[in-house]
Amino acid sequence: MESIYLVGFMGCGKTTVGKELAKRVNKKFIDLDEEIVSQTGKSIPELFNEFGESGFRDIETQVLKNLPSKKMITSTGGGVILRDENIGYMKETGKIIYLETPIEIIYERIHLDSNRPNAVNRTIEELTELFQKRESQYKKADYEISTNNLTPIEIAMEIIDCLNYSKGGDSRNK
Numbered sequence: 001m002e003s004i005y006l007v008g009f010m011g012c013g014k015t016t017v018g019k020e021l022a023k024r025v026n027k028k029f030i031d032l033d034e035e036i037v038s039q040t041g042k043s044i045p046e047l048f049n050e051f052g053e054s055g056f057r058d059i060e061t062q063v064l065k066n067l068p069s070k071k072m073i074t075s076t077g078g079g080v081i082l083r084d085e086n087i088g089y090m091k092e093t094g095k096i097i098y099l100e101t102p103i104e105i106i107y108e109r110i111h112l113d114s115n116r117p118n119a120v121n122r123t124i125e126e127l128t129e130l131f132q133k134r135e136s137q138y139k140k141a142d143y144e145i146s147t148n149n150l151t152p153i154e155i156a157m158e159i160i161d162c163l164n165y166s167k168g169g170d171s172r173n174k
Contacts (some may be wrong), residue, residue: 003094004159006075007141009131010119011110012101013152014075020156021073028072032080036063044077044115053079053118061086070094079118081137091142097159098141102148103128 004021006014015031022029033044036059040047047056060077064086067074070093080086090096107127110119119127143162147155 003070003090004073004163005090005094005096006073006099007081007090007096007138008078008099008101008147009103009106009134009138010078010116011106011113012078012099013147013155014099016152017099017147017155017159018073018075020152021159024156024160025073030067030072030074032060032064032067032074032076035067036060036077039063057083065089079134081134081140087137087140095143095163096141097162098138098144099155100138100144100146100148103131105148106131 004027006018006021008014018029018031021027036047037043040059042050044056047059051059057079060080061083064074064076064080076090087096103124107124110116111122111124111127112120114120118130122130143159145155145158145162150158
């Protein structure tokens with residue numbers, strides 16, 4: 001199995017689903033944001049403050065390309081898709097799964113989270129605007145999974161079904 005990269009807007013459940021998926025397919029799980037914190041010794045908000053978003057994205061790209069294993073489940077940060085370079089790398093080394101989640105659900109999960117510098121204290125309108133700017137990049141994923149009304153386990157099973165189905169030569173992507 002090649003690597004699986006979970007992408008989607010902040011708060012869509014990439015980490016939670018990634019852990020469930022990794023258990024079910026017996027693969028290593030890595031949260032890209034946690035890996036960035038581990039390698040830099042600084043929190044995501046600290047990195048944003050020190051280097052700005054562009055500098056943070058440079059670090060994110062470097063860490064993505066230097067992950068320790070190429071056959072694992074990786075939950076990415078919500079903005080990893082802002083760089084086509086990252087999308088290209090993920091497609092070369094695995095499959096990208098977009099976890100599509102309604103913005104209203106995302107807003108409830110993240111608008112007060114101080115660990116999300118692009119979300120904390122933003123209005124739903126501001127988050128909707130940010131989401132809409134990123135949506136076309138998310139849709140470059142190999143597969144889209146609607147997470148609406150599904151548990152993390154159900155989402156993980158949908159991903160497994162999607163990937164197993166595509167091995168047969170036919171494709172249900174998007």
